[in-house]
Amino acid sequence: MLTGFLICLPAVLIGLYVGSTSFRGGTLFPWNPVMVDLEVYRLAGKTLLEGGDPYHLPGSLPFLYPPFAALLAVPLSLLPLGVVEVAWTIGGVLAILAILHRFGLGGARLALIGAAVIFIAEPVNQTLSFGQVGIFLAALVILDLVPGPRILPGRRLLPPGVLTGLAAAVKLTPAIFWLFLLGAGRKGLDAERRAGLVSIGTAAAVTLVTAVVVPRTSLDFWGRLAHGDTGLGNSFVYFTNQSVMADVVRVLGIGRPSQLIALVACGLVALLGAWVGLLWHRRGMTGFGVALCGLAGLLASPVSWSHHFVWIVPLGLCLAGPLLSRQVGPPRRLPLWFQILGWAFVGWVVVAPYKQLPGGADVELTWSPAQNLIASTTALLGLAILVAALILIFRRSERTATAG
DSSP states (O other), rough: OHHHHHHHHHHHHHHHHHHHHHSOOOOOOTTBBHHHHHHHHHHHHHHTTTTTTTTTTSSOOOOOOOOHHHHHHHHHHHHHHHHHHHHHHHHHHHHHHHHHHHHTTOOHHHHHHHHHHHHOHHHHHHHHHHSSSSHHHHHHHHHHHSSSSSSSSSSSOOOOTTHHHHHHHSSGGHHHHHHHHHHOOSSOHHHHHHHHHHHHHHHHHHHHHHHHSHHHHHHHHHHHTTTEEEEEEEEGGTTBOSSSSHHHHHOOOHHHHHHHHHHHHHHHHHHHHHHHHHHHHHTHHHHHHHHHHHHHHHHHSOOGGGOOOOOOHHHHHHHOOOGSOOTOOOOGGGGGHHHHHHHHHHHHHHHHHHGGSSSSSOOOOOOOHHHHHHHHHHHHHHHHHHHHHHHHHHHHHHHHHHHH
C-alpha cells in the first residue's frame, strides 16, 4: 500500500498543479482551477436532476454526450465543487498511471514516466485542466482490451467488453472498437467476438435503462442525432478540432455536399483503423493494435478537440519499446522509419503548432492553402501512420509466408 502511494504521489502532485494552472486564470494556491468542461457536466447533472433539459443549458458551452453521461453527472452536481475538482483530477492521474501500468511500467519507471507524461503531453494536462472525460474513456478501453499486468491480483471482475461498452455509452467515439472486436476473430464465435457482443449489449442495456429513467431527454438526444444534429452547429470548424471532418469542411466550406464527403471520409478512416488494429492484434501486438484503433477513432470522429488526443500516450508507449513489456514488443519489431513517423505525430500533437493560426468566428473558412495544410497536419500524419502500419503488417505477412 505504501509503495503504491509513493509511486502515485509525484504524478498526483503534478496533476493537481497542471490541472489547476494550465487554463488561463487558474491557481493552485488558493485552489481555483477553471475546469470549464467539468462545470458543464455538473450543470447538466443538476439540470437533469431538476427535471430540465441538459441539452439546452445556459451559457456558451453545450452538453453533447449521450443521456447516460448526463445521468452519471448527477452525483457530480450534489458534491461541493472543490471536492469534485480535486477528485476528478486525481482520478484522471490514476487513470493515466493505470494505462502505463497495463503497458508494462512499474515501480520507479511508472512514477517518473507518469509524472513526465502528465507534465509534458499537452492533451493529458489540457484534459486535466478542462476537467474532461477523455482520459477515463481511453483507460476503460485499454484496461478492458489490452492484456498485461493488473493492479489488483486475481481474476478480472467484469467480462471482456463491459468497460468498452460503458465507454461507448458515455461517448460514442469508443464504439469504433466494436469493429475491432467483431472483426478480430477468424473462426466461429471466439473470445474477441464475444467481447464485442458483450460490449454492444452493455452499451445498449445502460442506454435503455437511461431511456426508462429519463425518456424525454433520451428521445430528444437520439432523435436529433438521427437527423444529423450534433448540437455543435458550425463550431466544429474551430481550429482546435483536428478531425478529418473538420479538415475537409474547412477546405470545402460549410454545406450539405462537403459534410457528406467528410462523413464518408470519416467512415473510411474508421474502417481502416479497425482493420489495421485487428491485423496487429492477430500478430500478438494487441497494445499496438488498440492504440492504432484509438487513433483512428479520433480522426474519424466529427469532433476531436486537441485535448482529446490522449491516445498519443499508448501510441508513444508502443514506440518506446525498451521500456515496455513483451506484449508491445521491442523497437526492432517496429522499424526505425516507422518509429520516426510515429514520434513525428506524437511530437506534432504535443507542440501543436496549428494553435498559432487565427481562429474563431468562422475565420477558419477564410484560411489560405498553407494555413489549411498546417491545420490538417495532425490528420495527415495520423493517416500516414495507419497506412504505414498496414503496409508493415503486410510485408511481415509476406516474409512469414516466404519463410514458411
